[in-house]
């Protein structure tokens with residue numbers, strides 16, 4: 645027992661720490677300088693913050709969402725912050741043709757593409773599943789199928805540039821949380837599709853990275869409005885979250901977890917004691933405060 649505690653456990657710790665850190669290249673903001681990046685859902689929230697970070701790093705940013713007036717404001721700010729160029733395309737991702745159109749615009753306006761950041765999500769409700777199958781279908785179109793359509797259109801250009809695809813997902817795409825059934829379905833779908841595609845790209849020796857981002861609760865306006873009264877977990881800052889996503893993409897990481905411990909530890913529990921995690925999650929909700937319809 646003494647030997648185990650004194651030698652074996654520290655040894656395993658050291659080996660794990662070495663494996664974890666040795667493979668890591670350091671992030672430098674210059675990595676994004678002059679890179680051509682699409683950010684979807686960038687009129688507000690985490691997407692907006694990603695556009696600002698990319699602008700400060702000197703990237704060419706092409707942003708998209710539905711609300712033109714908000715996109716215009718974000719573009720103005722990006723140019724002030726030092727973007728190499730900043731442009732937008734407005735439209736709804738419910739329409740598959742629009743998803744393809746955005747990629748074509750990137751080719752026309754930027755002459756190619758280095759990074760595709762898929763971040764937008766359609767509006768949903770944070771409450772008991774109401775049985776509306778049409779809503780699930782609509783959300784799958786916006787949150788999942790448009791991600792696939794954009795990837796299909798962008799892959800040839802990303803192969804040219806040995807570029808990256810960044811898929812913004814959620815803890816709700818790895819674990820079942822209450823009150824997010826339609827949303828959660830779309831995020832689980834992303835994991836299945838993009839994890840499978842990543843394997844195929846590796847087999848085919850295609851040098852395009854796929855980074856899946858597993859986010860916990862983040863303090864964007866929409867998330868706070870929907871869930872802050874019910875979820876007894878403090879939200880993380882959207883600015884820092886946006887930077888971690890960009891770092892993960894630039895370093896071509898397989899997955900990123902934000903915030904690290906708050907997402908990684910529950911996921912470790914998930915595989916060994918799923919009922920315990922389900923219970924802990926229910927305990928972190930104040931159901932009394934759920935909006936009554």
Ligand SMILES: NC(=O)C1=CN([C@@H]2O[C@H](COP(=O)(O)OP(=O)(O)OC[C@H]3O[C@@H](n4cnc5c(N)ncnc54)[C@H](OP(=O)(O)O)[C@@H]3O)[C@@H](O)[C@H]2O)C=CC1
Pocket residue numbers: 684685686687688689690691708709710711712714735736737738762763764765766767786812813814815859860861862863864865866867
């Ligand atoms: N905030 C959080 O707590 C968490 C967020 N995430 C993930 O992070 C990402 C960003 O979230 P967050 O910043 O909070 O989201 P926001 O609600 O702040 O932003 C969503 C963006 O998507 C756009 N959008 C909405 N509907 C459509 C549509 N039909 N077509 C095209 N664009 C649309 C919105 O603009 P417009 O309305 O103008 O179209 C907006 O720019 C999402 O993928 C989300 O799932 C993951 C875990 C937690």
Ligand SMILES: CC(C)CCC[C@@H](C)[C@H]1CC[C@H]2[C@@H]3C(=O)C=C4C[C@@H](O)CC[C@]4(C)[C@H]3CC[C@]12C
Pocket residue numbers: 770814815816821824827859860861866867868870871875877906910924925928
């Ligand atoms: C208990 C711990 C294991 C971790 C808790 C983290 C929980 C509370 C986090 C993880 C993922 C988060 C949801 C999310 O991904 C996105 C949205 C969309 C937004 O419009 C409304 C809020 C909502 C539903 C978030 C609500 C809070 C969730 C469930």
